[in-house]
Amino acid sequence: MIRVLFLAQLREQLGAAELQVPAADIGSVADLTQYLLKENPGWEQFLSNRKLLVAINHEYAKADARVKAGDEVAFFPPVTGG
Amino acid sequence: MSFSIAVQQQDFDVGREYDELISGDSAAGAVVFFVGRVRDTNYYARDVKSMLLEHYPGMTEKVLQQILDEAKARWELIAARIVHRVGELHVSDQIVFVGVTSMHREHAFQAAEFLMDFLKTQAPFWKKELTGQGALWVEENSKDVSASLRWNK
Numbered sequence: 001m002i003r004v005l006f007l008a009q010l011r012e013q014l015g016a017a018e019l020q021v022p023a024a025d026i027g028s029v030a031d032l033t034q035y036l037l038k039e040n041p042g043w044e045q046f047l048s049n050r051k052l053l054v055a056i057n058h059e060y061a062k063a064d065a066r067v068k069a070g071d072e073v074a075f076f077p078p079v080t081g082g
Numbered sequence: 083m084s085f086s087i088a089v090q091q092q093d094f095d096v097g098r099e100y101d102e103l104i105s106g107d108s109a110a111g112a113v114v115f116f117v118g119r120v121r122d123t124n125y126y127a128r129d130v131k132s133m134l135l136e137h138y139p140g141m142t143e144k145v146l147q148q149i150l151d152e153a154k155a156r157w158e159l160i161a162a163r164i165v166h167r168v169g170e171l172h173v174s175d176q177i178v179f180v181g182v183t184s185m186h187r188e189h190a191f192q193a194a195e196f197l198m199d200f201l202k203t204q205a206p207f208w209k210k211e212l213t214g215q216g217a218l219w220v221e222e223n224s225k226d227v228s229a230s231l232r233w234n235k
Binding site: 005007008009051055058059060074076077078079080081082 | 118135136137138140141144145166177178198201202203204205206207208209210219220221222223226
């Protein structure tokens, strides 16, 4: 399984904080996004935001980055700390 | 604690942070620090009452440590410290402390600015302002993005 987290405003928009997704057929961040959209068509407007950031196991990652079973993948909006 | 970070709910004491930054060090001729506070006005001029600071535990600490390592590689630093608060903060509360020491001021000034610019664009923190008109997530600031880009080698 892949542990998927949604943080900050994205969590509120989707109404979901955390999901477990079966790792079969998911090889990249882009695959994972496709899977999430297939399961939740209503998420399109939020997950298609090109400013969204992705981290795999606490490291920033691009859409083509590899994802495998046991990974933690987080989706979140641009950061605003400091 | 020559290079250290802390992510915490409780307030920090600038005097104590300063003392610890220079403790036992007679080579550090320059100390620069920055403190960020909660303003009562935001970009839309709405009255901010308080804010909620969210972060991504685990990744936040990792990114802050990476930013410190990067500063250490670029400038001759003796010590550096980042403290960032999370949770509910009110107007005038302290949010962030960045302190740097080096032999001469040039390195300390530059490193402190670099640390803040990178913290603002890389570290996974999010601010939600609670204003007189309701709750509002703070939007990414393009000024912060361009400030951080100027450090690209």
